Amino acid sequence: xxxxxxxxxxxxxxxxELRASGEMGIVAYITAGDPSLDATLKYxxxxxxxxxxxxxxxxxxxxxxxxxxxxxxxxxxALKSGTTLAGVLGLVHRIRQSSQVPLVLFSYxxxxxQMGLEKFASAAESAGADGVLATDxxxxxxxxxxxxxAAHHLDTIFLGAPTSTDERLAKIAGCxxxxxxxxxxxxxxxxxxxxxxxxxxLLRRARSVTQLPIAVGFGIxxxxxxxxxxxxxxxxxxxxxxxxxIERAKSVEAGAVALAEHVRALKEAAxxxxxxxxxxxxxxxxxx
Amino acid sequence: MSxxxxxxxxxxxxxxxxxGRYVPETLMVPLFELERAYEIxxxxxxxxxxxxxxxxxxxxxxxPLQFASRLTEKLGGPRIYLxxxxxxxxxxxxxxxxxxxxxxxxxxxKPRIVAETGAGQHGVASATxxxxxxxxCVVYMGTEDMARQAxxxxxxxxxxxxxxxxDSGSRTLKDAINEAMRDWVTNVRTTHYLLGSxxxxxxxxTMVRDFQSVIGREAREQILAxxxxxxxxxxxxxxxxxxxxxxxxxFLRDTDVKMIGIEAGGRGGQLGEHAARLxxxxxxxxxxxxxxxxxxxYVLQNEDGQIATTHxxxxxxxxxxxxxxxxxxxDQRRAEYSAVSDQAALDAARLLSRTEGIIPALESAHxxxxxIERVPKISKDSLVILNLSGRGDKDMDTYSRLL
Numbered sequence: 001x002x003x004x005x006x007x008x009x010x011x012x013x014x015x016x017e018l019r020a021s022g023e024m025g026i027v028a029y030i031t032a033g034d035p036s037l038d039a040t041l042k043y044x045x046x047x048x049x050x051x052x053x054x055x056x057x058x059x060x061x062x063x064x065x066x067x068x069x070x071x072x073x074x075x076x077x078a079l080k081s082g083t084t085l086a087g088v089l090g091l092v093h094r095i096r097q098s099s100q101v102p103l104v105l106f107s108y109x110x111x112x113x114q115m116g117l118e119k120f121a122s123a124a125e126s127a128g129a130d131g132v133l134a135t136d137x138x139x140x141x142x143x144x145x146x147x148x149x150a151a152h153h154l155d156t157i158f159l160g161a162p163t164s165t166d167e168r169l170a171k172i173a174g175c176x177x178x179x180x181x182x183x184x185x186x187x188x189x190x191x192x193x194x195x196x197x198x199x200x201x202l203l204r205r206a207r208s209v210t211q212l213p214i215a216v217g218f219g220i221x222x223x224x225x226x227x228x229x230x231x232x233x234x235x236x237x238x239x240x241x242x243x244x245x246i247e248r249a250k251s252v253e254a255g256a257v258a259l260a261e262h263v264r265a266l267k268e269a270a271x272x273x274x275x276x277x278x279x280x281x282x283x284x285x286x287x288x
Numbered sequence: 289m290s291x292x293x294x295x296x297x298x299x300x301x302x303x304x305x306x307x308g309r310y311v312p313e314t315l316m317v318p319l320f321e322l323e324r325a326y327e328i329x330x331x332x333x334x335x336x337x338x339x340x341x342x343x344x345x346x347x348x349x350x351x352p353l354q355f356a357s358r359l360t361e362k363l364g365g366p367r368i369y370l371x372x373x374x375x376x377x378x379x380x381x382x383x384x385x386x387x388x389x390x391x392x393x394x395x396x397x398k399p400r401i402v403a404e405t406g407a408g409q410h411g412v413a414s415a416t417x418x419x420x421x422x423x424x425c426v427v428y429m430g431t432e433d434m435a436r437q438a439x440x441x442x443x444x445x446x447x448x449x450x451x452x453x454x455d456s457g458s459r460t461l462k463d464a465i466n467e468a469m470r471d472w473v474t475n476v477r478t479t480h481y482l483l484g485s486x487x488x489x490x491x492x493x494t495m496v497r498d499f500q501s502v503i504g505r506e507a508r509e510q511i512l513a514x515x516x517x518x519x520x521x522x523x524x525x526x527x528x529x530x531x532x533x534x535x536x537x538x539f540l541r542d543t544d545v546k547m548i549g550i551e552a553g554g555r556g557g558q559l560g561e562h563a564a565r566l567x568x569x570x571x572x573x574x575x576x577x578x579x580x581x582x583x584x585x586y587v588l589q590n591e592d593g594q595i596a597t598t599h600x601x602x603x604x605x606x607x608x609x610x611x612x613x614x615x616x617x618x619d620q621r622r623a624e625y626s627a628v629s630d631q632a633a634l635d636a637a638r639l640l641s642r643t644e645g646i647i648p649a650l651e652s653a654h655x656x657x658x659x660i661e662r663v664p665k666i667s668k669d670s671l672v673i674l675n676l677s678g679r680g681d682k683d684m685d686t687y688s689r690l691l
Binding site: 064086113138161163 | 308309310311312313314315316317318456457462465466469470473474475476477576578579580581582587589591592593594595
């Protein structure tokens with residue numbers, strides 16, 4: 001599988017549009033049900049309206065071992081409010097009444113496995129989800145998962161990491177559709193001040209093994225980070241920084257405003273992104 | 289899920305459908321490297337010589353297989369032998385695995401180890417080998433467990449390890465593993481994760497079993513020397529299941545030898561009140577196959593796949609999943625599993641203390657309680673080996689409060 005995914009989902013279309021207009025994409029992550037599914041619906045609409053190109057909707061899990069403190073706390077709040085995978089799929093259905101923003105479900109594997117792969121894929125498709133990323137699932141353990149999700153026209157997005165060899169990056173990209181999610185550094189999710197020095201090299205390695213769009217995540221929070229990725233990545237994934245806005249907000253309305261502002265600032269930096277393609281890297285640069 | 293259960297697989301690290309490698313991508317290459325390092329070490333005579341030397345001269349192997357004459361008399365059933373892992377340096381079987389993995393960490397050039405601990409026995413073993421090899425050591429421990437196993441916290445700190453309290457979830461072993469994995473995924477280039485049980489992603493369940501299988505190898509020789517026959521029953525407590533699999537492994541082909549794993553029945557059968565993953569027949573609810581912390585096995589969870597909280601008086605057994613090889617042995621009916629209550633374990637600890645002069649760890653006390661419950665069903669000419677996996681010093685607070 002190479003190039004834009006064979007099954008032309010909302011995700012592939014959006015990346016094709018971004019490429020055509022020379023823009024970098026912003027993938028916005030929030031945890032579903034934090035603090036309630038109704039609030040998440042409002043947040044998603046605010047994110048989409050502010051220009052988020054893809055929304056990653058986190059399915060809360062009791063043991064989020066790939067997540068840092070910010071998303072751990074969001075998962076706890078979401079579980080406390082009674083959020084289930086079935087509830088998250090219901091939310092996807094609701095947002096599709098008013099928005100066609102590309103949607104990726106971001107989950108740990110066990111909730112999906114317990115629902116049953118076939119039942120999950122069928123429900124996700126009919127709700128209107130576009131892709132799925134399971135944090136603790138790699139190509140080796142995912143043959144059946146990929147087959148079933150593909151049959152339901154869902155993109156399967158896998159993670160590439162700084163520790164992945166070139167051979168593995170090729171394998172991961174081969175199992176992915178929609179885009180390849182590249183982890184910027186070894187570690188868990190969470191905002192950091194600076195991007196790692198070896199990120200450009202990792203991006204070049206990934207670029208050499210796939211034609212898929214590449215989104216970079218983990219540790220990206222500021223317009224400056226997005227700016228630095230210009231010309232290197234097709235999209236930046238921002239998660240913990242947005243979840244922090246939700247955590248800080250005094251009300252759902254205030255949270256929606258803060259999310260929208262944050263995404264607009266990121267988008268502003270991203271619009272200047274691809275103009276710098278092939279240009280030399282300027283480390284630590286800020287948004288122009 | 290059903291299709292996963294049915295599909296035969298030849299993937300590495302599988303025990304029937306169980307096991308596997310369910311981790312974030314960042315850990316995959318480190319797991320391959322660990323697997324390769326372990327494969328090389330297995331057939332490397334110098335590694336094996338070093339391992340055996342440390343087991344003998346540092347840890348104190350072989351451990352005795354003691355005939356428990358007064359316990360045998362008191363229970364009035366089969367002849368009972370105790371495999372005295374409690375006599376090892378640091379006070380439990382955990383040191384066997386810790387030595388093996390520390391040697392591997394040195395071979396792999398990793399100057400830092402992280403570990404999780406429940407009862408603190410694996411934490412102490414990790415801190416001990418780290419000190420012995422001059423490695424930096426960070427141990428993650430739930431704050432609930434730090435309170436109930438304070439002696440072991442002090443021992444780890446005395447040995448120079450940093451003990452980090454984990455305040456998330458139920459503040460017990462599961463949460464400590466999450467935090468250890470977060471540290472590992474962040475510092476993976478310099479750090480080896482010294483996992484303490486037959487849990488987690490491949491190669492851990494196999495590697496930890498192999499390091500612990502010295503228990504059963506010795507016990508087999510010792511019982512043949514003492515009784516001129518194989519045992520009829522092996523019995524051990526099962527949290528993750530490393531002491532049990534260590535005893536069982538060398539008897540798996542002896543189909544006449546019955547193997548019994550005893551889980552923590554806590555305060556009752558309702559989900560949240562126990563840590564029994566394979567004792568549904570006794571009314572312990574909530575266990576289904578699922579993925580937790582790297583492996584596919586029986587996991588205590590709710591209908592939505594959220595992992596349940598557990599309860600056991602024993603910090604070392606207080607965990608919602610069981611080692612994948614145990615899940616397979618249970619499905620195959622090669623081993624059987626049942627649970628005993630907190631109270632039964634306390635009573636058994638007192639009985640062993642007063643009949644044999646041995647204060648057992650609360651974990652091992654579960655095995656004794658399981659044996660006591662089974663004695664009426666075991667013929668008198670039977671021959672039992674019970675793995676006394678650890679000593680009870682760390683549990684004196686609990687014993688003096690509750691007995």
